[in-house]
Every structure is written in C-alpha cells, then in structure tokens.
Amino acid sequence: MILLFIVFCPIVAALVIVIGAPARRTALWAAGLTLAATMLAYLTFEAGQRGFQFISSYPISSDWRISFTLGIDGLSLMMLLLTAIVTFAAIWFTGEIAQREHAFYVCLLLISGGAMGAFASLDLFFFYAFHELALIPTFLLIGIWGTGNRQAAAWKITIYLATGSFILLLGLIMLYRSVPEAARSFDFRTLQKAASLIPSDAQGSIFLVLLIGFGILVSLFPFHTWAPEAYASAPAPAAMLHAGVLKKFGLYGLLRLALPLLPQGAQQWSTLLIVLLLGNIIYVGLATIAQKRLDWMLGYSSVMHMGYIFLGIASGTLLGTNGAALLIFAHGISIALLFGIAGEIRQRTGTLLLTDLGGLGKVMPRAALAFGLAAFASIGLPGFANFSGEVMVLFGTFRNGANPDRFTIFQVATVLALWGVVISAVYMLRACRSVFMGAVGESWSGVTDLRRGLRVPIGILVAMSLWFGFVPQSFVQIVSPTFKSYFAPKR
C-alpha cells in the first residue's frame, strides 16, 4: 500500500492542481508527504533479504498476463528515495513562475510520479509506460518555460529521447518474445525465472538493442549531444529532475533487466560498452573543459559522469555494480544541487557565461558554500557518496581479470577512468574559480544571496550525500542482495 501512495501521491496532487488547488503549496505538500512515505519505506525495509517487498498487485488482463504490480527490492528502494529527495528539492527550489504556474507544477509532479512508478513497477508494461509519462512533461517544461533557444532544444530532446524510447521498446518486445510462449510474462519475477530459457545467440542482439535504447536515454557516447543543450535551456527544477532522476531510468533498466536476464549478452558486448563509456569519460570530459558557460559545463559534466556508472555496469563484478548503484544515487543528488544553484545564479545575474561572472563568493556566501559542496561531491571528494561509489566502481573494474603479467581492457579502462577524475577536477575547480572567486565585478556587487528557506532542500541533499559517503555500507547492505543474485551462480 505504501508504494501505491508513493507513486500516486504526486500524480493525484497534479490532478488536484489542475482542478484549481494552489499550485506551489499543494506541490510542496505532496512532495513532502511522498518523501516522508519513502523514508518510512526505507526504515521499514528489511535489508539483506532477497526478493521484492511491499508487493501489491492488481491484474489488468489475464489474457495478456499484464498486471499492475508494485514492489521493491533494495535497488528500487534507493531509486525511490533518490526520486523523492530530488523532487522535494526541485519543487522547493522553484521560484516565481511568470506564466502558467499551475501547469509548471503539474509537469514537475508528473515527472516525479512517472519516475516513481517506473522504479516501483514489477511489470514490464508499466515500467515502460510510467517512464513515458515522465518524459512528456520534461519536453513541455523545456519548450514552454525554458531559456535561450528553448524551442530547438525541446525539439532536439524530444526527437532524441523518443527515438531512444522507441528502440528500447523494440528491445523489450524482443526480450518478451525470446522466451517460449508458455513462459512469457510481463512480470519481472517470472521473467527472471525464465531467463535461462533465452537462447544465447538471441541474448547478444537483444542486449545490444537494449543498450542502445537505454543508452540514448542516459546520454551514452555518442548519443549524448541532446543533453547539454537541453539542460542549459531547461528551467532549473526541470534540469534537476531530469539529470538527477529521470535520466537514471536507463541505468536502472540496465541493472534491473539487461544484466540479470542477458548475462551472456552483457559479456559479449562489454568491450563495446567500455569503448563507448570511455568516450563519455575522456572525450566528453575534455569537451567539458572547453565549455564557456556554467550551465553547458554542468550538462556536459553530467554526461561525463554517466561514464563511471556505465563502467560499474560493464565491470561484470559485484563490487562494480554496487558502486554503479551508489553512483546513480550520488550523482543524482550532486547534479541536482549544482543545477539548482546555477539556476539561482542565472536568475540574479542573467548570465552564466564564466567570463562574465566572478567574485560571487563575497556576495553570495551561502550559494558558494552549497555549490562548493556539490562541486567537490561531484568530483569525488571523500566523504561524499560519489567518492564511495567511484571507489567501488574502480576497484571492481580493476579486479576483473587482473593478472600481474598483463593488463586486460578492464585495467586499461580503469586507468583512463582514473585520469577522468583529474579531468573533472580541472573543469569543476575552474568553474568555482571563475564564478565565486576573484574580485567582485561591479555589476554583481548588489546581487543577493540565496533565500534562507533554501537551507532546507540544500541541507537534505548534502546530508544524504554525506551519510552514504561516510557510511557507504548502509547503502551496500540494502542493494547488494539484488546484485548477489546476479553473480552468485557462475554461468
């Protein structure tokens, strides 16, 4: 029941706003209640147990074997928690909306509800449908309330992600059809049992289609060019929600479906995946250094950091996948905070050109502190969850096939990914330097600091990242049972 509440609270709230309830207050209450319910689920969740908990199931059609089933294991629980936190922060961060305020909040809530639904669904059909529900308002948010060249950006992300979703759909259909007719099901649990029936030659092609489909949604190189432009144009709360949560749907899908159901396919394509993700880390990383605007730089950096999560997925080790899950969570939090602060700066200065800004630390100390924390989190400073995730990913990858006599692709990938850590420090510190440090420009001496109320969402985001950074074991405990079942029987 608690899952029903978590998924439908934002959606119902959106409907209530459509009817005419006060937009901001309703949205904030809904986000707060959802967060509380998710925390409750987190606290009552029995860690260390395999399988799904809090299951509630409503058959839709027995002929098609579709049922509306919600249930969570450790992995989906953490995705829900991430969604709840970032939603709450995004809605709190939302400032004054000049036009159609109601519709703006409706869109935010629908994204949140859609993401919640996708992460909590145990049924392939709803897993996909909920994600679509969340995508459409994203396009609207950019197209209607965006800045700069918003129409073009909206079209681009729409075409791009629609293509990705379409390819994903093909992959899911292929997956569904790959098992003999009698064993077919939309239910994850049944699918998992039938996984051994998928012929190994079919695994490769299905995995590839899923990888491209999910990959486009997560901005896997070279399908990433939609991301920076979309995030730069999007209003800050939309960028927070999409980069922080919705984009992670693709990674979640790979971890939830592709890895356990298609282990041979995953192995077959691991070299390709590693080459592509190094494109994310090195090539996109270098492109990030060359960015001249803060929002573009953040957009590129979020593309780059996807590489590390993909690396964890490609590592083929328990350690690496655990790290990937933690990184998903950690990155979601840090990028949300970064986009949130960048949005506040844009509101005050009207520009995010790095050369125009400078010395804002003097006039916006709170913003500087929050941005600094998030920036250091995102470049993997110990103490933040990002670091713990990266450690697990890098250790896991390096361990795969390690041999003192020669390096395999996994070790090479680790070395390059480590160099990426240096690259990300270069662009993040440069951003901090040119935005907050140096002398205050005359035009900015009257700029006001963040409003005091923003302490609450910032505090929650930072506290979460610190908690899982200081005590990563509390995260590992929850998600590792899921992954242990992937790797336990040597196939």
Added chain:
Amino acid sequence: MSSALPWYVLFLPFFAAVAIVLITKSYRGLSSFISVASVLGSFAGSCLVFVTPNIRALELTWIDLRPVLYVPLGLVLDDLSKTMLVLVTGIGALIHIYSLGYMKDDAGKSRYFASLSFFMFSMLGVVLSNNFVMMFIFWELVGVSSYLLIGHWFERDAAAEAAKKAFLTNRVGDFGFVLGILMAWTATGTIVFHEMAQQLGRITSYPGYLTVAVLLIFCGAGGKSAQFPLHVWLPDAMEGPTPISALIHAATMVAAGVYMLVRVGFLIQAAPQALSIIAWIGTITAVMAALIATQQNDIKRILAYSTLSQLGYMVMAVGLASGEAAMFHLFTHAFFKALLFLGAGSIIVMLNHEQNIWKMGGLAGRLGITFLTFMVGTLALIGFPPFSGFFSKDAILALAYEKNQKIFCLALFTAFLTAFYMLRLVVVVFFGKPRSDQARSGREAPWVMITPLIVLAIPAFASGFGFVTKLFFHLPGENETGWLVSGLALAATLTGITLAILLYRRRESDPLDFDLFRKGFYFDEIYGFLIRATQGVLASISAFIDRWILDVGFVRGASGATWGFGSLLRLLQVGTLQAYSFLFGLGIVGLIYFTLFR
C-alpha cells in the same frame, strides 16, 4: 586495551569544524575559541595515547563486500603514528594560538578556523589510518583543506589560482597513488597495511609489477610532499595566510607524503629499482630547490623553496632505505620550519604585509625576540651544531655516504647552498639599514604571536639530542664514518655562511643575477605551455567535434529524416509541442498493441 580515546583525538577537531560552520559562523570570537579548544583537547588526548602502551582503537566498517573488498576504518597506533600524533597536534596547537593574533581582524575568521580545524582532522586521519583506502580518504581531505586555506583570501586572483593549482597538481599525483593502491591490492588481496605486509610474498614474485606499483604510490607522495616534477604548487601556496604556510605547507601536510612512504616502507623496500629512483628524485628536488632559493626575494618563497629542499632530503633518506632517518629529519624540520615561518609571519604583519626582503633591513634591534628565535630556526635549518637540524641532517648524510657517493656529494652541496641562502636572508632582513618606511617603523608582534615562537624555539634547538630522540625513535647507532661526514658537512655549512656574509653585507640590492634560478628553472612556463598544447588543444577539438560534427552533422542529419514526420504534423496543423507529445503517447500505445497483441 581497546579504547575510544584515539577516535576522540581524531574527531574533536572535526566536530569543532562542523560546529563552526553550522552554528557559530557569525560569532567570530566564539569560532576561534572552539577551534583552539578542540586542538588543545586533541593535543592532550594525543599525549595520553602516547604514554599508554599497547593501546588499541575500535575498528569500524566502511565497505564490507567480502571476500572481494573489505575496507575497515581502523587506527594504527604504533611508535610511528604516536610520534606523528604528538608532533601534529603540538605544533597545530601553537599555530592555532598564533593565528588568534595573526587573523584577529580578518573578516573570514570563522571560515579560517573552521578550515584549520578541518585540516587537523584530516591530517590526524592520515597519520592514524591503518589501510590504504582510509589513508587516501584523509589524504584527499587534507588536500581540500589545503585548497580552502590557500584560497582563504579568495577575492585575490593570485590566491584563487594558487589554490586551484595546488589541488590539481595533487590530483595528478593521486592519479598515480590510486593506481598504485589498486595494483598492490589486486596482488595481495588486501588494503590493510599489516595484512599486506604478511602477504608480501604474493607481490614480490613479480618484481617488475612491484616496481611499477611502488613508483605509482610514490607519485602520490611526490604530489603531497612536492617532489620534482610535481613541486610547482608549493611556492605558490604561500599566497595563503602565513600560519597556514607554517602548519600545512612546512611542518605537517607536506610531510604526509614522507610519512606515508615510511608507513608502507615494507612495500617500498622490497623494490630496489624503485628505491633508487626515489632517492634520486629526492636528491634532484633538494639541489634544485636550494638553487632556486638563493635567488628569491620574497621571504616566504625563500622559506618555501627551503621546505622543498628539506623534503628532498627526507625523500632521499626514504630512497636510501632508511625510514628512521627520514622521520628524524621530518621531526626536527617540523619544529624549526614552523618556527621560521611564524617568525616570518610576525615580520610580515609588523611591516604591513611587506614580503620583499629588499624592503626590510636592520630589523634585529627592533624585533628582538623574533630575531633571536628566527636565528635559532636558521641555525637548526642549516645544520649548525648542536642545533637539532645538525643531528637529523647528519643522519641522512651519513646514510648517503654509506650507500651512494654521488648522492652524498649532491647532499653536501645542498647543505652548502642551504647555509648560503639562509644567511643571505638573515643578513638582508635583520642587519644593515632599513630600506623602507615600514622597516623603519616596525614593532614587535603581540604576545599571543611571540609566545609560540619562544615555545617552538626550544624543540627547534633541542629536538636532536639523544635524550629527546630516544623517546620518539629507535635510531640506528652511531656509525664509524660519523666524524668524517660531520666534518665535511660542517665545512660546507661554514663556507656557505662565510660566502653569504661577504656577499650580502651592506648591500642595497642583490649582487647576483641568475634568471634561471629566480624563475625556478621555468617550470611554470613549461607546464603552462604543455597544458595548453595538450589538454587545451584536445579540449577545444573535442568541444568542436561535439558541437559541429556530432551534433550538427550527425544528429541534425538524422533528425532531418524525422523532419518528414514534423511536416506531417504541420500538415495536421497541430504543430505545437503539446499536441506532438500527445500523439507520441498515442503512437506508443498503438505500437505496443500492434506488435504484441495482433
């Protein structure tokens, strides 16, 4: 006996930092009080730990995914870490007190003390960690607190740039460090130091692999301890407040690299080839930095290059396979270098933030106590008997004499240079006539700043004597070559002193002029060029390809194909995004229906 005491020592400054950031930020006096109280508490705790034999600390879990990876949070409490504990908290406490005076009117006082406390926490963590990952965690935290403190006056461009440079240079070193840790871990299957020492056989059977791993780990130390070629950040780090230069960039943090090398000595000493490379890097750093120091005019930069040079000595000792000698010099150096920096700080403050030695002069009479304590530091640094530096430098020279004559000659030459540049500094700053108005009107600093100088002067003088060192170290006994080495070293030092006095007595400007040394062998220029030529160019190319080829060419091309679909929408005259989205949703539902259920 298992005890929580070491954890208190570690976390006391951390709680102080958190309290300042969360609660007392706007009460500057209270902030500094909390910070000073915490470090004094830590110091007291450290002393207690020091005198308690067989003390153990509780072990916590950071990540437990056994059998693959187990990262505990455990503290190592042996003689080595206990010595460092007392050293770090002791000097730290003095510098906290000194800061009360130095930063009295600073607007960012709360931020300063929060960062300082955070630094104490991180540094103690490095000292106490019992495994590589935990050490790396604190290693990075030390780096970030150094970043914050160098950039304390962030509105100055030079400070902002220096902070960034320090952090990035260290990141480059840490790139190697992590790789080295990964290699050691995969071969031995553990990251805990004492377990790794037991599993050493699993890695020594691959000598080439081990050599690479050790050199990579040394990269990390090279970054933190500013060894050639990663030394470039340390002189710039002098943009931070002077107490920071004393504590972090002279006495403690930069020594962390040396400490780490000693901590994993079992690993390093198993790789003889790596050892000799390390010894040579230390030697190059020592000579190079000393040469540069002879031509610097900023008092803090002279001391910074001298720190580099002394760190070179320590690394040299590590490379010559004597962790004890390295630690001994680290120990004495921490006192006299902190003393020198604090002395320089009180000069700088009293001269209205003048740092150019050629604008000083004749300060011996006006700043009496500062002068006397500064002399103690100087004599210790140049290794004049019986000051502490004499003994510790002598230990390293004797070691070099025994193991590698070439290195010994260069080390001796460095000793000569050290005496030369320090006496140049002393003669120009303290004697002769004042060369500026500030120098004419300077007065002695307040007591809160002078007292730490006096307290530090005692160990700077005495910490080399046998009765002190036997409390802290197990030094190898006297060697037979002792008299020869000491004699040569003393001769080198005396030559340096005489030459400097003859050259710089009653001078108004520097009679020597070596651009190569003054510009630090042009390392900054070379690196700047290399970075622009590689990373800068690559970044621009990537960005260009991404924007104009991948995006415009490839993607817009592909979207051209979808353009037909767009025109179709326009034909339907519902070309708005909302309508499109709606149709899109409908299409998906239709598609599912037709592919699956027909």
